Amino acid sequence: MKLSSRIDVMKPSAIREAGKLIAAKENCISFAAGLPSPDFIPVDIVKEVTNKILSENGIQALQYGPTKGHEPLLRKIQERMAGKDMKCGIENLQITTGSQQAISFSAMLFIDKGDTLITENPSYLGALASFAPFECNVKGVDADEHGMKMDELEALLESDPKAKMIYVVPNFSNPTGKTWSLERRKKLYELASKYDLPIIEDDPYGEIRFEGEVVPSIKSFDVEERVVYLGSFSKIFCAGLRVGWIMANPDLINKYEMIKQGADLQSNQLAQMQVEEYLNQYDLDEQVKFIIESYKAKRDLMCNLIDEHFPESIKRTHPEGGMFVWLELPEGADATALLPKALEKNVGFVPGGPFFPGTGNDNTIRLNFSTMAPDKIEEGIIKLGELFRDEF
Ligand SMILES: Cc1ncc(COP(=O)(O)O)c(C=O)c1O
Known part of the structure; x- marks a missing residue:
C-alpha cells in the first residue's frame, strides 16, 4: 500500500517517546510532560455541573451542535477577552478542540506546500508536529531574553519571499518559559505588517503570571x-475537556469555521457546556490565583535547587510564569x-533538541515544574544534580 508523502515527514513526539521510557519505570519522577497539576483538576465540581447539565439540558448536551461553538460559552469567552484588553464580538470567535487544533487549522488556512512558516527557536513541539503534514519549510528565528531577535527575523523576511505565517508563544513559552518584551511584540507587528503576514x-499560559508586569498581547x-x-x-x-478558541477578524473566522466543519463538525458539545456551566457557577479567576500561588512556589523550589545542586556550567531560564x-x-x-x-536514578525529562525546527541544540533540556509534588521536585532535582556533577 502506498502512503501519502506527508506521512514521511511526520515524527513521533519526543515528549511522548520520553514519556514511554519514563512510564516503563515504576514511580519515576517525571519533569517531562507538560501536564497541569492534578491538584487543580476539580473532579467533584465537574461531576456536579455535569449532573446539572444532563438533568436540565441533556438532549442539547448529547446532540450535534453548531460548528462555531456553543453560543453561551462564546459569550463567556467574549467577556474574558474584553477583561484582557481584547474586546471582540462573537463573530470574532471560533471554538476549537484545544488550541492544538487551532494551530493546525492556522497552517491549513495560510500554508501551501513549499511555503516558509516562521517560529521561534525553540518552539512548541506540538506546533512543529502539526505543521509537518503541510510539507512546508519551518524556519526558526533565535530568541534572547526579550523574545525573538528582530534583526534576524527581518533578514529572513527580506530574503525569503515564500514566508507566509509567523507562529509565536510570547508569554511564558513552551519550552523555555521566556516572555517577550512589549518592544519586541511591537516590532514583530511592524514587520508582519511590512511583509503582509x-x-x-x-x-x-498568559494568565499564569507569578511576577512582573503584564505585557499587552499583540492582539x-x-x-x-x-x-x-x-x-x-x-x-x-x-x-481533558479539550476546549480552546480562536479570536480573529470575522472573515478569517468564517474560514476557520469552514475548516472545522470538514475536520470534525464541532467540538464536544458536553465539554463546551461543562466549561460554560463552570464559568456560570464558579470564579475561574480565583482558581487561576490558586494555580499561580502553587506554580510560583514550585518554580521557586525548582530554580533554587537547580542553583544549589547543578554545576555552574549549566544555565537556566527564570520563567515569570507558566510551567x-x-x-x-x-x-x-x-x-x-x-x-x-537519569532514568537509572528514576528521574525523567525531555531533551530540548526536538523543540528546534532545525537540527542541533542537543545540549538543552525542558523541565516541567507544574506536575510533580514539591517533595518529588526536591528529590528529582537533587538526583539530576548528582548526575550532572558527575558529567560536567
Ligand atoms: C504553547 C502551547 N500551545 C498549545 C498547546 C495545546 O494546548 P491545548 O490543550 O489547548 O490543545 C500547548 C500544550 O501544551 C502549548 O504548550
Whole structure:
C-alpha cells in the first residue's frame, strides 16, 4: 500500500517517546510532560455541573451542535477577552478542540506546500508536529531574553519571499518559559505588517503570571486585524475537556469555521457546556490565583535547587510564569544520551533538541515544574544534580 508523502515527514513526539521510557519505570519522577497539576483538576465540581447539565439540558448536551461553538460559552469567552484588553464580538470567535487544533487549522488556512512558516527557536513541539503534514519549510528565528531577535527575523523576511505565517508563544513559552518584551511584540507587528503576514499568537499560559508586569498581547494592538489569537482552558481549567478558541477578524473566522466543519463538525458539545456551566457557577479567576500561588512556589523550589545542586556550567531560564524551566548544558553535551542515565536514578525529562525546527541544540533540556509534588521536585532535582556533577 502506498502512503501519502506527508506521512514521511511526520515524527513521533519526543515528549511522548520520553514519556514511554519514563512510564516503563515504576514511580519515576517525571519533569517531562507538560501536564497541569492534578491538584487543580476539580473532579467533584465537574461531576456536579455535569449532573446539572444532563438533568436540565441533556438532549442539547448529547446532540450535534453548531460548528462555531456553543453560543453561551462564546459569550463567556467574549467577556474574558474584553477583561484582557481584547474586546471582540462573537463573530470574532471560533471554538476549537484545544488550541492544538487551532494551530493546525492556522497552517491549513495560510500554508501551501513549499511555503516558509516562521517560529521561534525553540518552539512548541506540538506546533512543529502539526505543521509537518503541510510539507512546508519551518524556519526558526533565535530568541534572547526579550523574545525573538528582530534583526534576524527581518533578514529572513527580506530574503525569503515564500514566508507566509509567523507562529509565536510570547508569554511564558513552551519550552523555555521566556516572555517577550512589549518592544519586541511591537516590532514583530511592524514587520508582519511590512511583509503582509499573519501572526498566530498562541497564549495558553498568559494568565499564569507569578511576577512582573503584564505585557499587552499583540492582539490588543492589532489595528490591521492580522493577528490570530489562540486561547485555551487547558492550563487553567481541565485539559481533558479539550476546549480552546480562536479570536480573529470575522472573515478569517468564517474560514476557520469552514475548516472545522470538514475536520470534525464541532467540538464536544458536553465539554463546551461543562466549561460554560463552570464559568456560570464558579470564579475561574480565583482558581487561576490558586494555580499561580502553587506554580510560583514550585518554580521557586525548582530554580533554587537547580542553583544549589547543578554545576555552574549549566544555565537556566527564570520563567515569570507558566510551567517550564529550560536548561542549557555545556556545549557538546547530549541530553538524549543523558536521559537513560537519569532514568537509572528514576528521574525523567525531555531533551530540548526536538523543540528546534532545525537540527542541533542537543545540549538543552525542558523541565516541567507544574506536575510533580514539591517533595518529588526536591528529590528529582537533587538526583539530576548528582548526575550532572558527575558529567560536567
Ligand atoms: C504553547 C502551547 N500551545 C498549545 C498547546 C495545546 O494546548 P491545548 O490543550 O489547548 O490543545 C500547548 C500544550 O501544551 C502549548 O504548550
